[in-house]
Amino acid sequence: VDDGIVIAENIYLHFEKGKTPMHAAVDGTMEVAPAVLTSVATTIVAFSPLLFLAGTRMEMMMQVAIVVIAALVISLFEAFLVLPAHLGNEKTLNRKSLEAKKRGFRKYTEGFMNWLRDRVYQHFLNWLVKWRYIAATIPIALVLITMGLFMGGHIRNTFFPMVDFDQFTLNVAFTPGDGERQTLEFLDRFEAVIWDVNDEITEELGLDVNIIERTSKRLGNSFSGQERGAHAGSISVYPIDLEGYDISGRDISNRVSRKIGKVPEASKFTVGGRNRWGSPVSIGLMSKNLLELEEAKEYMIARLNEMPQLKDVNENIALGKQEIRLDLKPRAYFLGLDEASIASQVRQGFYGAQAQRLQVGRDELRVWVRYPKSDRTTLGQLEEMKIKTSQGVYPLSELADYHMERGPVAINRFNGSREIRVEAETIDPLASVPDILAQIEVEIMPELKAQFAGIRYVYQGQQKYSQEAMGQAGKSYLLAFMVIFLLLIMHFKSVPKSIIVILMIPISLLGVAWGHGLHGQPLSMMSLWGAVALTGVIINDAIVFYSKFDGLLIDGWKVSDAVKEAGKIRLRPIILTSITTSIGLFPMLFEKSVQAQFLIPMAISLAYGVALGTIFILIFFPVLIMLLNDARVYTRYLWTGVKPTCEEVETAVIQEKRKLKFEKNRGRNEIAIEE
Numbered sequence: 001v002d003d004g005i006v007i008a009e010n011i012y013l014h015f016e017k018g019k020t021p022m023h024a025a026v027d028g029t030m031e032v033a034p035a036v037l038t039s040v041a042t043t044i045v046a047f048s049p050l051l052f053l054a055g056t057r058m059e060m061m062m063q064v065a066i067v068v069i070a071a072l073v074i075s076l077f078e079a080f081l082v083l084p085a086h087l088g089n090e091k092t093l094n095r096k097s098l099e100a101k102k103r104g105f106r107k108y109t110e111g112f113m114n115w116l117r118d119r120v121y122q123h124f125l126n127w128l129v130k131w132r133y134i135a136a137t138i139p140i141a142l143v144l145i146t147m148g149l150f151m152g153g154h155i156r157n158t159f160f161p162m163v164d165f166d167q168f169t170l171n172v173a174f175t176p177g178d179g180e181r182q183t184l185e186f187l188d189r190f191e192a193v194i195w196d197v198n199d200e201i202t203e204e205l206g207l208d209v210n211i212i213e214r215t216s217k218r219l220g221n222s223f224s225g226q227e228r229g230a231h232a233g234s235i236s237v238y239p240i241d242l243e244g245y246d247i248s249g250r251d252i253s254n255r256v257s258r259k260i261g262k263v264p265e266a267s268k269f270t271v272g273g274r275n276r277w278g279s280p281v282s283i284g285l286m287s288k289n290l291l292e293l294e295e296a297k298e299y300m301i302a303r304l305n306e307m308p309q310l311k312d313v314n315e316n317i318a319l320g321k322q323e324i325r326l327d328l329k330p331r332a333y334f335l336g337l338d339e340a341s342i343a344s345q346v347r348q349g350f351y352g353a354q355a356q357r358l359q360v361g362r363d364e365l366r367v368w369v370r371y372p373k374s375d376r377t378t379l380g381q382l383e384e385m386k387i388k389t390s391q392g393v394y395p396l397s398e399l400a401d402y403h404m405e406r407g408p409v410a411i412n413r414f415n416g417s418r419e420i421r422v423e424a425e426t427i428d429p430l431a432s433v434p435d436i437l438a439q440i441e442v443e444i445m446p447e448l449k450a451q452f453a454g455i456r457y458v459y460q461g462q463q464k465y466s467q468e469a470m471g472q473a474g475k476s477y478l479l480a481f482m483v484i485f486l487l488l489i490m491h492f493k494s495v496p497k498s499i500i501v502i503l504m505i506p507i508s509l510l511g512v513a514w515g516h517g518l519h520g521q522p523l524s525m526m527s528l529w530g531a532v533a534l535t536g537v538i539i540n541d542a543i544v545f546y547s548k549f550d551g552l553l554i555d556g557w558k559v560s561d562a563v564k565e566a567g568k569i570r571l572r573p574i575i576l577t578s579i580t581t582s583i584g585l586f587p588m589l590f591e592k593s594v595q596a597q598f599l600i601p602m603a604i605s606l607a608y609g610v611a612l613g614t615i616f617i618l619i620f621f622p623v624l625i626m627l628l629n630d631a632r633v634y635t636r637y638l639w640t641g642v643k644p645t646c647e648e649v650e651t652a653v654i655q656e657k658r659k660l661k662f663e664k665n666r667g668r669n670e671i672a673i674e675e
Contacts, residue, residue, distance in 0.1 A: 003036050003039075003040065003075055003076070003079040003540075004075075004078070004079055004083055005573050005576045005577050005580070006032055006035075006036060006540070006544055006573050006577070007028065007029055007032055007036065007079050007080075007083055007084070008083060008087060009572060009573040009576070010028040010029070010031055010032050010573075011024050011025050011028030011029065011084065011087050011088075011093075012024070012028070012087075012093070013028065013569070014027050014028040014031075015028075015093050021087065021088050021089055021090055021092065021093035021094070022088045022089070024087075024088070024093065025084040025085075025087050025088030025093075026084065026088070028084075029080060029083075029084045031551070032544060032547065033080065034491060034547070035491070035540075035543040035544045035547040036076075036079060036080075036540075036544075037076070038487055038488070038490075038491040038543055039536065039539055039540035039543050039544070040072050040075070040076055040536075040540075041487055042484045042487055042488070042535070042536060042539045043068075043072055043533075043535070043536025043537075043539070043540070044069050044072050044073070045480050045483045045484050045487070046480060046484065046532050046533075046535050046536055047065045047068050047069055047532060047533070047536075048065065048069070048476070048480055049473045049476030049477045049479075049480050050062060050064065050065035050473070050529065050532070051065050051066070052472060052473065052476050053469060053472060053473060058469045058525065061529055064529070068533070113571075113572055116571070117568050117571050117572070118568075121567065121568065121571055121618070122564065122568060124619075125563075125564050125567050125568075125622060126564065128619060128622060128623055129560055129563065129564065129622060129623075129626055132623045132626045132627060132630075133627075135619075135620070135623045136620075136623055136624075136627060138620070139507050139616070139620055142507075142510055143506075143510065146510050146513050146514070149513070149517060150513070153432070153435075154517055155513050155514075155516060155517040155522075155523070156430065156431075156432040156435070156516075156522035156523070157432055157434060157522050157523040157524070158280075158430075158431070158432055158433045158434065158462075158522040158523070158524050159277065159280075159433050159434070159462040159463060159465070159466040159524060159525060160277035160462055160465075160466065160524050160525055160526070161521070161522075161524045161526050161527075161597065161598050161600070161601050162250075162275075162426075162429035162430060163275075163276065163597040163598050164242075164248045164249050164250050164273075164429075164597055165249045165250065165253075165272075165273025165274065166238075166239065166241075166242070166249055167236060167237060167238045167239070167249070167273065168236075168237050168249055168250075168252070168253040168271065168272055168273040169234055169235065169236050169237070169271075169272070169273070169274075170190055170194070170234060170235040170236075170237065170256070170270075170271045171222040171223045171227075171232075171234045171268070171269070171270050171271075172186060172187070172190070172222060172232070172233055172234070172263065172266050172268070172269050173222050173223065173227040173231060173232040173233075173266060173267055173268040173269075174186075174231040174232070174265065174266055174267060175231060175267055176229055176231045176322075177231065177322065178230075178231045179230055179231070180219060180220075180230035180231075182231075182265075183219060183230060183231060183232065183233045184219060184233070186233075186263070186265070186266070187217055187219070187233045187235060190235055190260060191215060191217060191235055193256060193259050193260050194212065194215060194235065194237055194256055195212070195215075196259065197212075197252065197255050197256050197259055198210050198211055198212040200255075201247060201252065201255070205245065205246070205247065209240065210240070211239055211240060211242075211245075211247070211252065212237060212238070212239050212240070212252070213238050213239060213240045214238050215235055215236065215237050215238070216235065216236040216238070217233070217234075217235050218233060218234050218235075218236075219232075219233045220232060220233070221233075221234065222234040222268075223268065223270075223314070226316060226317075227268065237252070237253070237256070239252055242592070243592050243593045244592065249273060250272075250273070250429055253271050253272055253273065254271075254427075256271055257271040257272075257311070268314045268315075269312075270312035270314060270425075271312070272312055272425055275425075277462050277465060278460070278461040278462050278464070278465055279423040279424065279425065279460075279461040279462065280424070280425060280426050280431075280433045280436070280461065280462050281304070281310060281423060281424040281425075281426070281433070281436060281437065281440070281461065282421055282422075282423045282424075282459065282460040282461025282462070282463075282464075283300065283421065283422050283423075283440070283457055283458075283459060283460065284414055284419045284420075284421045284457060284458045284459075284460045285297055285300060285419065285420050285421070285422065285455055285456075285457050286414055286415065286417040286418065286419045286455070286456045286457065286458070287417060287418065287452070287454050287455050287456065288417055288418065288454070289454050290418065292452050292454050292455065293418060293420055293455065294420075295452065296448060296451075296452040296455045297315060297317075297420045297422060299448060299451065299452070300422045300444070300448065301313055301314075301315065301422055303444045303447075303448075304422065304424050304440075304444075307424075307436070307439070307440075308427070309426055309427060309428065309431055309436055310424040310425065310426060310427065310436070311424065311425050311426070311427050312424060312425045313422065313423070313424040314422075314423060314424075315420055315421065315422050315423070316412065316420070316421040316423065317412065317420050317421075322404050322405070323404065323405060324379075324382070324402050324403075324404055325402060325403050325404070325405060326339065326342060326343065326346075326400045326401070326402050327400060327401045327402065327403070328342065328399065328400050329398070329399055329400055329401065331394075331398060331399060332399040332400060335389045335390070335391055335394070335399070336389070336390060337387070337389060337399065342387060342396070342399065342400060345385075345387055345388065346382070346385065346396070348369075348370065349370060349371050349376065349385055350370065350371065350376045350382070351370060352368040352369060352370035353368065353369060353370070354366055354367070354368055355367050355368065355369045382396060382402070383395065383396055383397040384396070384397070387399055414458070415458075417456065421460060423461065430520060430521065430522055431522075432522055433462060433463070434463075437459060437463060445457065466525055469525060470525075484502075484535075484539075485498055485502065488501055488502070488539075488543075491543065492546065492651070493651060493655060494651040496628055496631075496632075497546060497628070497651065500621075500624040500625065500628055501539060501542045501543065501546065503624065504538050504539075504542050504613070504616065504617060504620075504621060504624075505534075505535050505538055505539070507613070507616045507620060508534060508538045508609050508610075508612065508613030508616055508617075509531060509534075509609065510612065510616075511608040511609040511610075511611060511612030511613055511616075512527060512530070512531050512534065512604070512605045512608060512609045514608060514612065515604045515605065515607065515608025515609070515612075516601070516604055516605075516608075518608075519589065519600075519604055521600065521601055521604060523601070524601050526598055526599070526601040526602050527601040527602065527604065527605045528605075529602055529605075530601060530602035530603065530604065530605025530606045530609070531605045531606075531609060533602070533605075533606050534605060534606050534609035534610060534613065537577065537581060537606075537609075537610050537613070538609075538610075538613045538617065540577070541570075541574050541577065541613075541614065541617045542617060542621060544570060544573070544574070545566055545567070545570050545574070545617060545621055546566075546621075546625070548566040548569055548570055549562050549563055549566040549625060549652075550650075550651075550652035551652075552565055552566055553647060553650050553652045553653050554652055554653065554656045558646070558647065559626070559629050559646040559647055559650065560626070560646070563622045563625050563626060564622070566622075567618060567622055571618065574614055574617060574618060575614065577610075577614070578610050578611055578613075578614035581606065581607070581610045582607045582608075582610055582611045585603045585606055585607040586607060588600065588603040589603055589604060589607065629646050629649065629650065632649035632650075633645075633646060633649050636649055
């Protein structure tokens with residue numbers, strides 16, 4: 001759309017000057033072709049790093065990049081060939097179309113654009129050019145104000161957007177061995193609460209149908225399979241399609257959680273949906289000292305439960321069944337025994353050992369030998385068990401003491417050390433996760449390290465995945481930025497011009513920040529990808545503006561007059577590209593469907609970035625052009641001692657003079673050869 005607007009508007013501009021439709025189509029297209037080609041190329045390069053996000057949680061952006069790049073390439077064909085062919089005939093462009101501007105709806109739209117251009121923008125632009133040094137401080141002030149909004153918490157940031165869920169799960173786990181009766185009783189109680197919440201919400205919203213469509217209760221499995229056994233259970237809750245209703249799946253789950261309250265009988269209890277980006281707070285504790293690791297885990301869980309921003313604090317290690325742990329006595333070591341030899345004999349007696357394999361026909365039979373069932377049912381029988389040694393047979397009670405404790409279901413390791421991961425969810429789905437982690441780092445982790453010197457920790461979950469995505473795309477973006485800068489240099493044949501075009505990108509990012517603040521959405525990784533798309537639009541507007549400015553200089557305009565005229569001429573296409581992009585994206589900003597939630601930060605970045613970036617292009621870009629001209633004039637004045645005119649230092653004028661000189665010398669050489 002942007003390329004089509006720029007080319008179509010320029011074709012119409014040439015037609016208004018009196019050219020035929022065909023000549024207007026050719027001249028108008030060729031005039032802006034380099035600028036359009038450069039702007040599309042820079043946008044393609046900006047999206048290319050997204051193609052290298054394989055292996056991260058942002059892999060879906062690869063498909064977005066492929067679609068965008070393909071669309072941009074096809075748009076060049078349409079803009080350079082199809083559009084001029086449609087406009088370059090008398091049925092589309094004719095003198096009647098010029099007369100149509102004087103009547104009907106077009107009369108008012110043209111009148112408004114002329115008023116905006118000649119009565120508002122022109123006078124404002126005159127003031128900006130005259131007081132450009134004062135105007136240059138405005139972007140700096142806006143940047144400082146935006147930084148203050150960030151520091152004051154009015155604009156928040158997080159790793160990934162919190163996407164609503166269309167179903168959620170209530171997970172509960174008691175102490176292993178408690179039995180299924182207790183688990184079923186609590187699951188029945190929880191299910192009753194869920195339907196009570198359903199009745200409350202249905203009545204509040206005045207619905208004729210239940211807000212919760214169905215529930216599914218499971219015994220023996222919870223926390224995505226981490227907890228297995230009769231002590232664990234879960235209830236999956238499936239609301240109806242909530243699009244169009246003034247309530248979300250997260251609201252329903254929070255109400256269920258509040259109505260149930262705390263469950264002190266349970267060792268683990270959570271209510272919530274699956275987060276595709278991982279847990280907002282996930283801290284991996286590592287140590288080779290298992291006792292210290294267990295104590296550090298309990299300390300971390302207790303401290304996180306004290307934080308009002310967090311809920312559903314739990315660990316990723318499930319409690320196992322009761323185990324008998326043997327501690328050898330000195331006599332066992334004196335007899336040459338160790339833990340492995342005693343454990344092996346205990347296992348052979350109570351579990352069994354293979355004594356023989358027999359071939360019976362085509363089948364193989366394995367013969368296992370162990371104590372009869374009557375001799376392996378009590379702990380007393382374990383104490384009286386005979387252990388064979390080189391010095392004879394001894395009761396186990398004389399060689400070892402024992403105690404009972406629960407062992408883990410699984411042992412997780414990270415970087416060579418045993419790891420227990422403590423995770424938590426945020427109560428506010430729009431909370432700033434980096435701020436919460438920073439608070440944990442300042443308030444909790446120093447005390448943890450002081451009490452447990454052997455503990456190491458690493459942040460997992462969303463922070464880890466965002467770092468992986470940024471690390472993978474960071475190097476690609478550095479290369480992409482260098483390629484974009486090189487493309488701009490090739491287009492303008494000037495490094496300073498390319499720099500001031502690049503400077504418009506961070507200024508336009510102010511719109512991204514303000515848009516998220518207005519919508520109450522935190523900036524996230526998805527916002528960053530929207531800002532990538534924004535760079536293409538901003539560079540497009542800046543290139544088209546600067547190209548027109550250079551063309552006017554070549555035609556003999558003064559610098560100050562040329563920058564004003566370029567602003568007036570490019571006002572309409574720049575505003576049209578902004579309006580079409582922003583209005584096209586605004587319906588998505590208020591979309592309630594679950595599928596669209598993760599796209600909303602991208603839409604905010606692009607819609608508000610384009611809207612405000614357009615204003616910045618029209619206001620501050622002329623100021624930057626004039627400041628660059630002043631810098632060139634005074635630099636040459638200091639270098640040569642002779643103050644040049646404003647036009648003499650402009651690269652467009654210098655290159656045009658070189659071109660004319662070259663053509664003149666070539667003409668002389670051709671005449672000399674003929675003679």
